[in-house]
Amino acid sequence: MTTFELMNLPYAQDALAPVISPETVGFHYGKHLQTYVNNLNAAIAGTPFAEKSLEEIVCIAEGGILNNAGQILNHNLYFSQFMAPQEDNRPKGPLAEAIKKTFGSLEQFQEEFVKKGAGLFGSGWVWLSATTEGDLVITQEPNAANPIQKGLVPLLTFDVWEHAYYLDYQNRRPDHLKALWAIVNWKVVAERYGR
Numbered sequence: 231m232t233t234f235e236l237m238n239l240p241y242a243q244d245a246l247a248p249v250i251s252p253e254t255v256g257f258h259y260g261k262h263l264q265t266y267v268n269n270l271n272a273a274i275a276g277t278p279f280a281e282k283s284l285e286e287i288v289c290i291a292e293g294g295i296l297n298n299a300g301q302i303l304n305h306n307l308y309f310s311q312f313m314a315p316q317e318d319n320r321p322k323g324p325l326a327e328a329i330k331k332t333f334g335s336l337e338q339f340q341e342e343f344v345k346k347g348a349g350l351f352g353s354g355w356v357w358l359s360a361t362t363e364g365d366l367v368i369t370q371e372p373n374a375a376n377p378i379q380k381g382l383v384p385l386l387t388f389d390v391w392e393h394a395y396y397l398d399y400q401n402r403r404p405d406h407l408k409a410l411w412a413i414v415n416w417k418v419v420a421e422r423y424g425r
């Protein structure tokens with residue numbers, strides 16, 4: 231039987247400051263994500279889902295099991311893609327070339343990504359994903375949805391639930407999203423792209 235565990239953060243809780251404060255990481259990772267893990271484990275105990283991977287559950291479940299599994303998968307991708315703030319933080323290699331080819335430049339991609347995140351009504355996530363052919367696409371996903379449900383490979387995501395930014399940025403969601411570029415670990419994103 232599978233029991234899902236809270237992921238380990240690949241950095242200290244204060245490492246992302248001032249882009250994301252230690253208080254926000256403490257609540258977002260330590261409370262919100264932990265609750266999704268606890269809820270999923272309670273909901274799948276003694277069901278066929280207890281034998282499945284997180285990705286499988288996200289593609290076949292419904293209701294509360296889907297929502298909690300989706301939020302765990304989304305947050306695992308989210309928290310593992312960051313690092314301490316960097317100046318002139320840019321992707322390299324095939325991912326950088328694909329971004330340039332699809333969006334014109336890194337700056338144009340970032341502008342479009344922030345626009346889609348800022349414009350998502352309510353709670354959800356903005357994603358950069360790859361198709362099976364390696365083409366790049368930005369999507370808005372509501373609530374706990376994940377691009378793997380559409381057959382896409384998730385590469386990068388910004389969480390636009392208010393719990394992700396309200397302690398630090400209050401209603402200034404676009405400012406929060408723009409600030410996140412300094413902490414994106416492009417090496418991790420490129421590994422997800424795998425080309």
Ligand code: MN
Nearest residue numbers: 389391393394
């Ligand atoms: Mn969140």
